[in-house]
Amino acid sequence: MSVSSPPAPSARLTARERRTRFWQMVQLMPIMAILVLLFGGALVLAILQSLGFAPWFGVNTFPDFSYFGALWGSSTFWASLGLTLYYATVSTVLALILGILLALALVKTFPSKTFYKYLYKLPLMIPYTVGIALAVLMLSNGGMLSRLAAFFGMIDDPSQFPQILKTHYGWGIIAVYVWKQTPFITLAVYAVLLGIGRETEEAAAILGASRRTIFFRVTLPQILPGVVSSTLICFAFNVGAFEAPFILGGGFPDTLPVVAWRYFNDADYTLQLQGMATVVSIGLVAGVILFGYLAAYRRYERRMGRN
Amino acid sequence: MAKKFNIALSSRLSPFQKFYLLVIAGFILGPFIPLVIQSFAFRWAWPDLLPGTWWLEQREKAMAPLAWDYVLSPYSRVWEATVNTVFIGTIVTAICLAICLPAARVLAREKFRGKSAFEFFLSLPLIVPEAAIGIALLMMFIRLGLAGSYVGIILAHLIPTIPYMVRMLTAVYQGLGRDFEEQAMILGANRWQVLRLVTLPMLLPGVVAGALFTFLVSTNIFLLTFFLGQGQIVTLPTLLFSKIAGGTLDASAAGITLIVTLPGIILLIISERFIKEEAFGKGFGN
Numbered sequence: 001m002s003v004s005s006p007p008a009p010s011a012r013l014t015a016r017e018r019r020t021r022f023w024q025m026v027q028l029m030p031i032m033a034i035l036v037l038l039f040g041g042a043l044v045l046a047i048l049q050s051l052g053f054a055p056w057f058g059v060n061t062f063p064d065f066s067y068f069g070a071l072w073g074s075s076t077f078w079a080s081l082g083l084t085l086y087y088a089t090v091s092t093v094l095a096l097i098l099g100i101l102l103a104l105a106l107v108k109t110f111p112s113k114t115f116y117k118y119l120y121k122l123p124l125m126i127p128y129t130v131g132i133a134l135a136v137l138m139l140s141n142g143g144m145l146s147r148l149a150a151f152f153g154m155i156d157d158p159s160q161f162p163q164i165l166k167t168h169y170g171w172g173i174i175a176v177y178v179w180k181q182t183p184f185i186t187l188a189v190y191a192v193l194l195g196i197g198r199e200t201e202e203a204a205a206i207l208g209a210s211r212r213t214i215f216f217r218v219t220l221p222q223i224l225p226g227v228v229s230s231t232l233i234c235f236a237f238n239v240g241a242f243e244a245p246f247i248l249g250g251g252f253p254d255t256l257p258v259v260a261w262r263y264f265n266d267a268d269y270t271l272q273l274q275g276m277a278t279v280v281s282i283g284l285v286a287g288v289i290l291f292g293y294l295a296a297y298r299r300y301e302r303r304m305g306r307n
Numbered sequence: 308m309a310k311k312f313n314i315a316l317s318s319r320l321s322p323f324q325k326f327y328l329l330v331i332a333g334f335i336l337g338p339f340i341p342l343v344i345q346s347f348a349f350r351w352a353w354p355d356l357l358p359g360t361w362w363l364e365q366r367e368k369a370m371a372p373l374a375w376d377y378v379l380s381p382y383s384r385v386w387e388a389t390v391n392t393v394f395i396g397t398i399v400t401a402i403c404l405a406i407c408l409p410a411a412r413v414l415a416r417e418k419f420r421g422k423s424a425f426e427f428f429l430s431l432p433l434i435v436p437e438a439a440i441g442i443a444l445l446m447m448f449i450r451l452g453l454a455g456s457y458v459g460i461i462l463a464h465l466i467p468t469i470p471y472m473v474r475m476l477t478a479v480y481q482g483l484g485r486d487f488e489e490q491a492m493i494l495g496a497n498r499w500q501v502l503r504l505v506t507l508p509m510l511l512p513g514v515v516a517g518a519l520f521t522f523l524v525s526t527n528i529f530l531l532t533f534f535l536g537q538g539q540i541v542t543l544p545t546l547l548f549s550k551i552a553g554g555t556l557d558a559s560a561a562g563i564t565l566i567v568t569l570p571g572i573i574l575l576i577i578s579e580r581f582i583k584e585e586a587f588g589k590g591f592g593n
Binding site for chain 2: 276
């Protein structure tokens with residue numbers, strides 16, 4: 001039961017220790033097994049296949065980098081990658097700004113606070129597909145915003161409404177991500193804000209700091225852990241999201257998950273290997289970016305004297 | 308100086324914040340107003356702010372079920388999708404709880420070599436793009452004969468839910484402390500009594516929160532269900548996807564959207580008491 005007791009150099013204690021170790025392992029084993037077998041297995045399989053290992057199709061040229069070569073050699077891949085990263089980055093940044101502003105407002109005292117604490121979590125509770133349906137309803141050329149524009153006499157034909165959906169600017173996709181993820185980031189930041197209390201801000205205010213200084217020099221460094229963890233999760237999700245770009249995207253070139261899905265559903269099954277190379281590329285790109293982000297954050301933390 | 312000082316310290320909303328909260332309310336709730344209207348519309352021509360013809364005026368004349376008649380009829384598969392969603396969510400939550408509780412206890416209380424590496428590994432499913440996992444899993448499950456089966460979908464749902472569940476339960480165990488259990492043991496309770504009479508009652512609120520959140524995540528998963536369900540198993544998110552995949556939203560699709568929103572609203576009302584913001588304040592990977 002107690003491992004924290006100092007280990008004594010007697011044989012009996014070592015045996016007991018070994019038994020505790022064993023029980024710890026037993027308790028950790030189930031989640032370990034599921035994650036290693038499913039998650040790890042899927043990753044390993046994807047990498048093997050993208051390198052030409054698919055004996056069930058009669059293809060086994062492992063290790064074969066030609067699938068990556070073909071993929072990375074085409075300009076459409078880079079266009080797709082650019083679009084994927086563009087949607088993911090813009091929506092994460094927008095959601096972060098809106099989320100921090102909302103969290104800062106939520107720590108204040110105001111009459112409808114209880115209502116807002118329910119309200120802001122609503123998008124968190126419902127699937128992305130609902131957000132997409134709402135985007136179709138609001139943002140399409142015949143949609144609600146276009147009707148409102150006509151009502152106020154700004155346009156007199158649906159075609160005059162600026163096209164928001166199905167373009168490569170992707171404002172429809174970004175709107176859905178922001179709508180869905182602002183609550184997530186708000187939740188994370190608000191949680192940290194509640195934890196740190198207001199003492200440091202008050203101290204800074206008493207010492208004569210302006211509101212801007214207080215935010216950037218006192219509040220922001222303290223909420224950074226929440227900011228980093230929530231933006232990491234949002235960014236990774238956005239890079240791998242399929243449904244929003246599939247429905248609201250501008251068509252060819254598609255984002256990488258849609259490209260992978262198309263390869264995978266192609267009648268020519270050898271293209272599945274190309275699809276796997278796409279999948280592995282998504283993972284690689286996301287991994288490199290997120291690792292860099294996390295490393296930069298860790299360095300910042302160390303510089304701030306936090307471990 | 309004094310005025311500035313007051314603003315910086317104030318615990319009340321600034322004018323900008325008041326305005327901002329209104330904008331956020333409009334941004335979050337606004338789109339639901341036309342959604343409800345659309346679900347009752349029969350014909351809604353372009354510049355009109357309200358439908359020209361309503362569903363109720365047309366439902367007698369139409370040959371096929373319209374709008375809500377269609378949504379609530381078996382043709383729409385809404386009922387089937389709801390049952391599937393709840394069933395899968397419940398099983399996933401039960402399995403997740405059963406395997407995460409012991410692990411969370413160890414993670415919260417014991418120190419062992421490789422612990423931080425293990426915790427980082429636990430967070431990985433949150434930051435590896437879902438499309439990558441989904442397609443690779445599909446390949447694996449096709450080989451194993453699990454594609455398009457409930458077992459396959461439930462297994463896949465465990466991947467994104469385990470990290471959240473372990474985090475929330477670890478936080479609960481950390482907050483619990485060991486003292487009460489030790490006191491019960493000193494007073495002569497055996498392990499089973501300690502678990503049943505001390506640990507579980509104290510854990511309960513946190514466990515309920517973790518279970519609700521896991522259920523929520525599971526019911527919201529689209530991509531893994533869509534890829535691994537192979538069109539044979541519909542849940543609410545995948546059903547809605549197939550209705551709006553063409554990029555338009557008719558009355559029945561609007562009705563289905565509202566139905567898909569419903570579980571979320573119910574969970575929101577139940578869970579507000581249980582899901583504490585504080586549980587999400589942990590940094591990433593440490």
